Each structure stands twice: as structure tokens, then as C-alpha cells.
Amino acid sequence: MSGIAFTDVTRAFERKGGAFQALEPVTLHVPDGEFVAIVGPSGCGKTTLLRLAAGLDHPTTGSVMVGGRAVTGPGPDRAVVFQQFALLPWKTVRQNIGFGLKCRGMSDAEARPLVERYLATMRLEGHGDSYPHQLSGGMQQRVAIARSFILEPEVLLMDEPFGALDAQTRIEMQEELIRLTAGQRRTVLFITHSVEEATYLADRVVVMAGRPGSVREIVDVASLRKAERWAERPVEEVMELDSFIRIRTRLWRLLRSAGAHRDDAATHTLPIAS
Ligand SMILES: Nc1ncnc2c1ncn2[C@@H]1O[C@H](COP(=O)(O)OP(=O)(O)OP(=O)(O)O)[C@@H](O)[C@H]1O
Numbered sequence: 001m002s003g004i005a006f007t008d009v010t011r012a013f014e015r016k017g018g019a020f021q022a023l024e025p026v027t028l029h030v031p032d033g034e035f036v037a038i039v040g041p042s043g044c045g046k047t048t049l050l051r052l053a054a055g056l057d058h059p060t061t062g063s064v065m066v067g068g069r070a071v072t073g074p075g076p077d078r079a080v081v082f083q084q085f086a087l088l089p090w091k092t093v094r095q096n097i098g099f100g101l102k103c104r105g106m107s108d109a110e111a112r113p114l115v116e117r118y119l120a121t122m123r124l125e126g127h128g129d130s131y132p133h134q135l136s137g138g139m140q141q142r143v144a145i146a147r148s149f150i151l152e153p154e155v156l157l158m159d160e161p162f163g164a165l166d167a168q169t170r171i172e173m174q175e176e177l178i179r180l181t182a183g184q185r186r187t188v189l190f191i192t193h194s195v196e197e198a199t200y201l202a203d204r205v206v207v208m209a210g211r212p213g214s215v216r217e218i219v220d221v222a223s224l225r226k227a228e229r230w231a232e233r234p235v236e237e238v239m240e241l242d243s244f245i246r247i248r249t250r251l252w253r254l255l256r257s258a259g260a261h262r263d264d265a266a267t268h269t270l271p272i273a274s
Pocket residue numbers: 013014015020022040041042043044045046047048049
């Protein structure tokens with residue numbers, strides 16, 4: 001059980017003596033094993049939602065549950081991958097990948113076969129003894145993902161994980177993620193600014209609008225992906241399908257109106273109740 005449930009979640013931040021309402025009541029349920037992407041204009045609260053699920057922040061009102069349990073802080077059931085890889089620069093690739101296992105008390109001998117398996121899965125063989133600065137951006141992000149996957153979290157929370165990668169590496173990582181999540185079904189919350197990436201990866205795409213952040217619409221992709229076997233085709237072929245283009249265009253329209261909605265809005269700084 002690893003579904004994520006945001007129920008009537010709000011988050012207000014203190015700002016300039018007032019309360020800035022970043023999220024208006026948001027209700028969003030991500031069932032066990034589903035891959036949900038979130039898109040929306042900058043500042044609409046995507047990262048805030050993800051941080052709430054990660055237990056790195058707490059809602060002002062409402063509840064956040066993962067696997068049926070209220071989130072009170074970070075936990076081993078959830079892994080977070082951010083755009084910045086945050087690898088440990090003084091440790092080798094092998095040590096970075098095995099770091100979480102070591103923190104859990106696993107011995108080097110026990111961890112070794114697992115680390116070697118993930119080195120191979122992420123096509124990092126031959127780089128186990130390299131240091132992060134000796135790797136390309138794509139390789140560093142593969143290390144960061146291996147480090148998360150090796151812990152077998154039930155929930156993956158990814159915030160623009162491929163945002164800093166070049167176009168070709170980004171496509172390779174998208175295919176990699178499809179392969180990894182197909183092999184070990186997981187609940188994934190994935191934030192991206194790319195409508196193409198959201199359409200290609202997600203079972204459902206949540207479009208948020210800003211000020212305050214809210215869910216504008218949820219677009220189903222899973223039924224088409226299954227019917228047309230997207231997961232078995234190269235990404236460039238999928239992106240040329242009429243069905244893909246239709247969903248992408250719909251998402252663009254929704255995003256545009258979400259942005260317009262944001263521009264129309266006045267700032268939502270409310271006085272703090274005394
Ligand atoms: N700790 C904080 N204190 C004050 N305001 C905050 C804090 N964290 C986030 N905010 C504000 O809340 C709003 C939502 O921020 P958030 O980072 O969740 O947006 P986002 O949709 O992820 O943006 P982007 O796409 O640019 O990364 C923004 O206006 C941001 O400035």
C-alpha cells in the first residue's frame with residue numbers, strides 16, 4: 001500500500017507580515033502504483049505539494065497520507081529525487097549508490113551485490129570508482145536515481161529530475177524510468193515543466209493553476225498508453241502518434257489558461273489572523 005492522498009490541503013507561508021496562500025484546498029488521490037505527473041505555471045505550488053508528501057513540510061490545514069498513514073516526516077517508504085543531484089562529492093559512484101543501504105545498517109558485503117546490480121541497471125558499469133565530478137550530468141542523475149531505487153521505496157517523488165539534462169540524455173532517462181517503473185511498479189509523483197515528458201511518462205497528468213495553487217484539471221493518459229503500447233515503443237515514435245499530439249495539445253491549452261488565470265489574479269497575501 002503506497003497511495004498518496006492529499007485531502008483539502010492548504011499551505012500558507014508567512015511573508016511580509018502576512019500569510020501568503022500558496023495552496024488553496026487541494027484534494028488529489030494517487031492510487032497505489034500509479035504514475036502521476038504535475039504540470040503548472042511557475043509558482044503554482046508543485047514543489048510545495050511534493051514536499052508535503054515527502055514530509056519535508058507540513059500542511060497548514062488538511063491531511064497528507066501515504067500508504068494510509070498520515071505523513072509526519074520523511075520516511076524510508078518515500079524517495080525524493082530533485083533536479084540538483086545532491087550526490088556526495090567526496091564519495092565514489094559505488095559509495096553514493098550504496099550510501100542509503102549503509103545508513104540502514106547493511107554491511108558492505110551485503111550491499112555489494114545490490115550496488116553492482118544497480119550499476120549495471122543504470123548503465124554505469126566501469127564508473128563505480130569514479131567521483132561525481134568525473135561524470136556527465138546524465139550519468140550523475142543516473143547515480144542519483146540508482147541511489148533512490150536501491151532502497152526500493154514504495155513511493156518516488158521526483159521534482160524536475162531531468163530538467164538540467166541535455167535533450168538526448170533526457171529522452172534516454174525518460175525511457176529508463178519507464179523501464180524501471182514497469183519492472184517494479186511504484187507510486188510516482190513527478191513534477192515537470194515539459195508537457196511532452198508528462199504525457200510520455202504519466203498515467204495521469206495533473207494541471208495546476210496558480211495563486212493560490214489549485215488543481216485545474218486531471219488528464220488521463222493510461223488508457224491510451226496501454227491500448228497503443230507506448231511503453232514498448234521508442235519515445236520519438238510515441239511523440240509522433242496522433243493520440244500523443246492530441247493529449248499534448250490539450251495540456252498546452254489547459255496550461256495556457258492556467259497561466260492566464262494566474263495573471264488575472266491579484267496577489268493573495270492575507271493578513272495573519274490575530
Ligand atoms: N518557504 C517558503 N516561504 C515563503 N513562500 C514560499 C516558500 N516556499 C514556497 N513559497 C511560495 O509558494 C509558491 C509556490 O511555490 P512552489 O515552489 O511550490 O511552486 P512551483 O510550482 O514548484 O514553482 P516552479 O515551477 O517555479 O518550481 C511560490 O509563490 C513560492 O514563492
